[in-house]
Amino acid sequence: MVYPANMPLWDEEVLHAYAKPFKKPLATVAREQAATYGVKNTGLAGVLAAILGGSVPDSTMNVLLTEGLRNLAGKTVEELSNLPGIGKDKALRLVAAFELARRLASLPPEEKPAIRGPEDVAALFVNEMRHLEKEHMVVLLLDTKNRVVDRETVSIGTMNSCLVHPRELFKSAIKRNAAAVILVHNHPSGDPLPSAQDREITRRLVEAGQIIGIEVLDHVIIGDGNFTSMKAKGLI
Known part of the structure; x- marks a missing residue:
């Protein structure tokens, strides 16, 4: 079959419709960004879209963004339900999110144990680590007043060894802005005396730690109901 020279192969209207760029709704784009980069790394649109979903009309998203956080936090379920594309279910989710934030803000400050010496470290770990069958290396992250910010297990070894790379140990310390760290690990043998490998x-x-500016205050080795502080022994 031969087509006439002047006969179009495509319907122009159909071709134009397919060629027209597709614009995603703001809520969809914001939700995708929150999923890809994390909610804390997105703006208010990303946070709202993560709660409400990506099906909210652009006009409604613009209203929510214009209101601002303080005004939004005071809205009732009924007020939010009247916005196009919200409905009672999404409005309830948003109101609940603000209520959760209010309750979190009203919590009293969490008591952080302060480390005054190796005995305080041992008190935190002896009962927990004395019966472990493998060596576990834990890092205590401390603030400028030697209060515990967090703790993390950075390595689990064998019955008589536990290797840890500086990169793994200090990664959490840098992320949590720790001023200093204390190393803690156990000896399944029950003898807390440091080995040559422990010293190295x-x-x-x-x-x-000296290079990156985070001091290693001590390395406490937990045995069977006893412990050794490498700092107290002059090994740090």
Whole structure:
């Protein structure tokens, strides 16, 4: 079959419809960004879209963004339900999110244990670590007043060894803006005296901490109901 030279192969209206760029709703784009980069790394639109979903009309998203957080936090379920594309279910979710934020803000400050010496470290770990069958290396993250900010297990080894790389140990300390750290690990044998490997690992970690500005205050080794502080023994 031969087509006439002047006969179009495509319907122009259909071709134009397919060629027209597709514009995603603001809520969909904002929700995708929140899912990709994390909610805390997006703006208010991303937070709202993560709660409400991506099906909210652009006009409604613009109203919510124009209102601002303070005004939004005071809205009732009924007021929000009247916005196009919201409905009672989405309005309830949004009101509940603001109520959760209010309750979190009203909580009293969490008591953070302060570390005054190796005995305080041992009190936190002896009962927990004395019966472990493998060596566990834990790092205590401290603030400028030697209060515990967080703790993290950075390595689980064998019955008589536990290797840890400075990169893994200090990654959490940098992320949590810790001023100093204390290393804690157990000896399944029950004998808390530091081995040659313990001394070498500690030396490397102390040197790495000096380079990045996070001091290694101590390395406490937990045995069966007892402990050893490498700081107290003059090994740090």
